Amino acid sequence: xxxxxxIAELQGAVEDAAxxxxxxxxxxxAPTLDRPPKPDLGDYSSNAAMLLAGSLGDxxxxxxxxxRGELEGRLGGAAGSLDRVxxxxxxxxxxxxxxxxxxxxxxxxxxxxEDLGPAPTATPERILVEFVSAxxxxxxxxxxxxxxxYGDAVVRxxxxxxxxxxxxYYINDAGSQVTNFAASISARxxxxxxxxxxxxxxxxxxxxxxxxxxxxxxxxxxAVGDRGIELMIGQVRATLSRFGVEMDTWFSERSLVERGDVxxxxxxxxxxxxxxxxxxxxxxxxTEFGDDKDRVLIRSxxxxxxxxxxxxxxxxxxxxxxxxxxDVLGADHHGYVARLRASIEALGADPxxxxxxxxxxxxxxxxxxxxxxxxxxxxxxSLDDLIDDIGVDAARWFMLWRSHETTVDIDLALxxxxxxxxxxxxxxxxxxxxxxxxxxxxxxxxxxxxxVDAVERSEPLAVSEKALIKRLLEFPHEVHEAAARxxxxxxxxxxxxxxxxxxxxxxxCQVVGAEGEAxxxxxxxxxxxxxxxIAGALGLLGISAPExx
RNA sequence: GCCCCCGUAGCUCAGCUGGAUAGAGCGUCGGACUUCUAAUCCGAGGGUCGCAGGUUCGAAUCCUGCCGGGGGCGCCA
Numbered sequence: 001x002x003x004x005x006x007i008a009e010l011q012g013a014v015e016d017a018a019x020x021x022x023x024x025x026x027x028x029x030a031p032t033l034d035r036p037p038k039p040d041l042g043d044y045s046s047n048a049a050m051l052l053a054g055s056l057g058d059x060x061x062x063x064x065x066x067x068r069g070e071l072e073g074r075l076g077g078a079a080g081s082l083d084r085v086x087x088x089x090x091x092x093x094x095x096x097x098x099x100x101x102x103x104x105x106x107x108x109x110x111x112x113x114e115d116l117g118p119a120p121t122a123t124p125e126r127i128l129v130e131f132v133s134a135x136x137x138x139x140x141x142x143x144x145x146x147x148x149x150y151g152d153a154v155v156r157x158x159x160x161x162x163x164x165x166x167x168x169y170y171i172n173d174a175g176s177q178v179t180n181f182a183a184s185i186s187a188r189x190x191x192x193x194x195x196x197x198x199x200x201x202x203x204x205x206x207x208x209x210x211x212x213x214x215x216x217x218x219x220x221x222x223a224v225g226d227r228g229i230e231l232m233i234g235q236v237r238a239t240l241s242r243f244g245v246e247m248d249t250w251f252s253e254r255s256l257v258e259r260g261d262v263x264x265x266x267x268x269x270x271x272x273x274x275x276x277x278x279x280x281x282x283x284x285x286x287t288e289f290g291d292d293k294d295r296v297l298i299r300s301x302x303x304x305x306x307x308x309x310x311x312x313x314x315x316x317x318x319x320x321x322x323x324x325x326x327d328v329l330g331a332d333h334h335g336y337v338a339r340l341r342a343s344i345e346a347l348g349a350d351p352x353x354x355x356x357x358x359x360x361x362x363x364x365x366x367x368x369x370x371x372x373x374x375x376x377x378x379x380x381x382s383l384d385d386l387i388d389d390i391g392v393d394a395a396r397w398f399m400l401w402r403s404h405e406t407t408v409d410i411d412l413a414l415x416x417x418x419x420x421x422x423x424x425x426x427x428x429x430x431x432x433x434x435x436x437x438x439x440x441x442x443x444x445x446x447x448x449x450x451x452v453d454a455v456e457r458s459e460p461l462a463v464s465e466k467a468l469i470k471r472l473l474e475f476p477h478e479v480h481e482a483a484a485r486x487x488x489x490x491x492x493x494x495x496x497x498x499x500x501x502x503x504x505x506x507x508x509c510q511v512v513g514a515e516g517e518a519x520x521x522x523x524x525x526x527x528x529x530x531x532x533x534i535a536g537a538l539g540l541l542g543i544s545a546p547e548x549x
Numbered sequence: 550g551c552c553c554c555c556g557u558a559g560c561u562c563a564g565c566u567g568g569a570u571a572g573a574g575c576g577u578c579g580g581a582c583u584u585c586u587a588a589u590c591c592g593a594g595g596g597u598c599g600c601a602g603g604u605u606c607g608a609a610u611c612c613u614g615c616c617g618g619g620g621g622c623g624c625c626a
Contacts, residue, residue, distance in 0.1 A: 032568080036569075037570070037571090038569085038570080045568095045569085050606070050607080054606085060606070089568085089569040090569070090606065091568095092568080135626075172626075175626065176626075177626060292551070292552070292622085293622090297624095299624040301624075305623090305624065306625070331553085331619090331620055332621070333626095334620075334621060335552075335553080335620090336626095338552085358554080361620080401562085401574095405553090405554055406554080407620095408561090409561075411561095421574090421575075421588075423573090423574060423575095425588055426574090426589090429588050430589090432586070432588090433586055433588095433589085437585050439585090440585050441585080444585090489563080490563090493563060496573075500573090504590075506585080506586095506589080506590085507589080507590055510585070511585060513584095513585075548586090549586080
């Protein structure tokens, strides 16, 4: 029995009960099945009566009373799921479930094995998530790291609900910043002054040494630039790999230009009639598609703007068969979204297939001061430094535990000093604690309950056992919501809640050596299901679930 | 001026496709280790959900206006 069936049984009963009151017509919107704010208000509660009151022309509490009768018939009696139904507040229908229901739910959880996530979506899509895509002119900094952690988690979430998802990094290896980068390296190699707006970081000096050692002439700017980009991409790749992020594709902007894709996209736009010449430049009439002003595609000096290859790039993504394009962009690029979407529409594609997720800033705080993060000035905190400092798990957690649209501060001193109070350790500790219990059980000769019989245990369940079972049952829904809303931070919150419920259960309930063999077996089963859920949740975040701490 | 994000406990933030007495972590204060990991747990204190209207059985949540903070508004990328 899949773990969600216990919830589906209740949801179905509520919907059927509501339908019965409306001569078989379903309620729109569907009634909720929520966790009430306080435990003494029952295990689950529904707003069905409030939704129905209007169309039935009756007051919500009276409707709730009728629903109560329907629900008792469906879930009570022989079904044995129900202790009682209460009507409370403005007309909430509160379900108080029997121990039998909880035992069945637990049996379902354990029987599901590792597969505790949501059922695959009925409408799977091929999705390309482009993220990080930092200019290859310097090491990855913490802002890029947040994009990496977020984009990677979004991919994991979308995959978890059954989409076919790929990770891609767009390498800006064409255009003026590459020229500037080459000039900066070259200047360092020759001990000259950096060009105006040159890249000032110490890493540029290091790159220069490496490039010189490879026998490249500092005067050959093209060769210097090529090698510099290559070395930087190698570094970025290594950093991401260390961070647990593996891209499926590294897509070169230059390759687009060389293949002629930029020219063909331009021709396509021209043919569509959405372009025009003005003051020597070629413009795209993006205002026809919701942008606030038209945009230049080709400057009056004949050079394409940044937008042009990007249009070609997104067109290429669509041509590769992706039905949905997700771009994870830095906050400084959000003004760019409207014109890109407009451009995609101008090409005749569905603008709804393009989705931009805007990342807010991440600040590294040290000694109460925010570190600067300008690549040009070179005084930024690199992702590597952060990982060295607080580790991959903590770094990923702190980048993910807040909504991506909220600025995040990571106080290094605090993260170092309070490592033991860190929320990520709190969750990991619960996992390790369970592992320890299971080891202990094995030592005592207890068998791992890969399945439990729902009727085996006659002893009542403790309040904290029920709370934990109920929490585990929420997992599929939480994953689904987090994926749909592109909100991995919900998984952080959920993991914390699972850990808290587990710790409470641990406090109240002896597992190994519990009174009664059936009790011990069911509690071991609950530990197993909890361990799998925590590992699954952390896995969605790219965070490890240790066996020992 | 226009666009985007934010404004919720002392601090950092969840909750925002409407539900009951608004939550968590940190910090403060007070308790709990002869028991499967005390990296834990229990308790206390802490709130005009920026302000004002509106929508309705019901608003932190939706709508309008205003105030405050951040970011973006280039023939740069």
